[in-house]
Amino acid sequence: MALEAVVDSVVSFVREHESWAGPVAFAVAFGESFCFLSLLVPGTAILAGIAALLAASGIEARVLMPAILWAGLGGSLGYAVSFWIGRYFKDSVHKIWPFSTRPHLISQSQEFFETYGAFGVFLGHFFGPVRAVIPVVAGMFRMRELPFQIANVLSAFIWATGVIGPAFYLVAFKDEVIAFLTTNEYKVAMVLFFLAMANSIPRPILFVPTLLLVFGLATLMMLGNGNISLILFAMAAGAFVGDFYAYYKGVMHTENRLVTTWPFCATKKQHADARAFVEQHGPASLILSKFQGFNRGLVPLETGTLERPMLAFVSASIVSALLWSLALILPAFLIGKIVA
Secondary structure, rough: OOHHHHHHHHHHHHHHHHHHHHHHHHHHHHHHHOOOOOOOOOOOHHHHHHHHHHHHOOOOOHHHHHHHHHHHHHHHHHHHHHHHHHHHHHHHHHOOOOOOOHHHHHHHHHHHHHHHHHHHHHHOOOOOHHHHOHHHHHHOOOOOOOHHHHHHHHHHHHHOOOHHHHHHHHHHHHHHHHHHHHHOOOHHHHHHHHHHHHHHOOOOOHHHHHHHHHHHHHHHHHOOOOOOHHHHHHHHHHHHHHHHHHHHHHHHHHOOOOOOOOHHHOOOOHHHHHHHHHHHHOOHHHHHHHOOOHHHHHHHHHHHHHOOOOHHHHHHHHHHEEEEEEEHHHHHHHHHHOOO
C-alpha cells in the first residue's frame, strides 16, 4: 500500500471514530519511532492529518493536550523499545531488515551518536532517515539508560507538540492565516526566497524542513489567490542562489565538506554518488538532481569541485530552479482550486 493510502486510511478512521484519536496517535507515534516500522509508517504526516481533521471538524483546542500526550508516550515507547533491542541484540541487529538492506542507516546513526551522544538522541526524533536507528545504536554502544530516557522523553513530547499543534491551529485559523499572508505577499516572497535558497544548500539538516515550509507557504498563498508569478520567481531565484553558493564553494575549495558529521554535512558516500552523477550526466545533472531529494544540493557543489564551466552551470541551474519551483507550485495550485 502506498504511503498516501496509509495516511488516508488512518485519517479516515479518525474521522469516523473521533474518540480513538488519542490511541491512534499513540500507535502512529510508536510506529514512527520504532526501528522496524519507522521506514513504513509516515507518522508525521498522519499525525498532522489527524490534527488538521480535528480542527476542521470544529473540535475545541482542549483535545490537543490528550492527543499530544498520547503521541508523546507512543514516541517515547518506540524509542525505548528500539534502545532495548540494540542493547540485547547488539551483534545480530545488522542482519535484520531494514538494516540488512540499508547498512548505511547504522553507519550514519553511529557517526551521529558518537559525535553528539545524548544530545544526538534528543535530535534523533526530528530526522526521518535515522530517527529510529539512533536509539538502536545507542543501545548497541551501551549508553547509560537514564540519560537516554531523559533525552528520549523530552524530544518525543517536543516532536509531538511541534507536529500536532501547528497543524491544528493552522486549520482552525486558516482564514486569518491566509489573509495575513496575502496582505503581506512581498514579505512572504522574501521568506520563500530564503527557504528555497536554504533548501539548495548541501546540508541534510536543512533539506526536509525547508522543503515542507516552501510547499506549505506556496499552498497557503494559492488558497488566498496570491500572486503566482511573484511566488514562482521568489522560489526559483532562491533555488538558483543556493545552487550558485554551493557551486562557488566547490570551485573555491575553501571548505572541508566532511569536517562535520551527518546531518550537518553529507556523508562521503553521498558526495561520491553526487560526483559520479555529475560525471555521467554533465550539465543535465543539475536538472535531473532537482527531483532526487537531497542529491539536489550536492550536485551543484560537486559540479564546482570538478571545475565545470560557469556559463553552462548558470544556464542549467536557471532551468532546474524554474522546473523545481513549478513542480512545487503545480500541486499547491491544484490544492487551492480544489479547496476553494
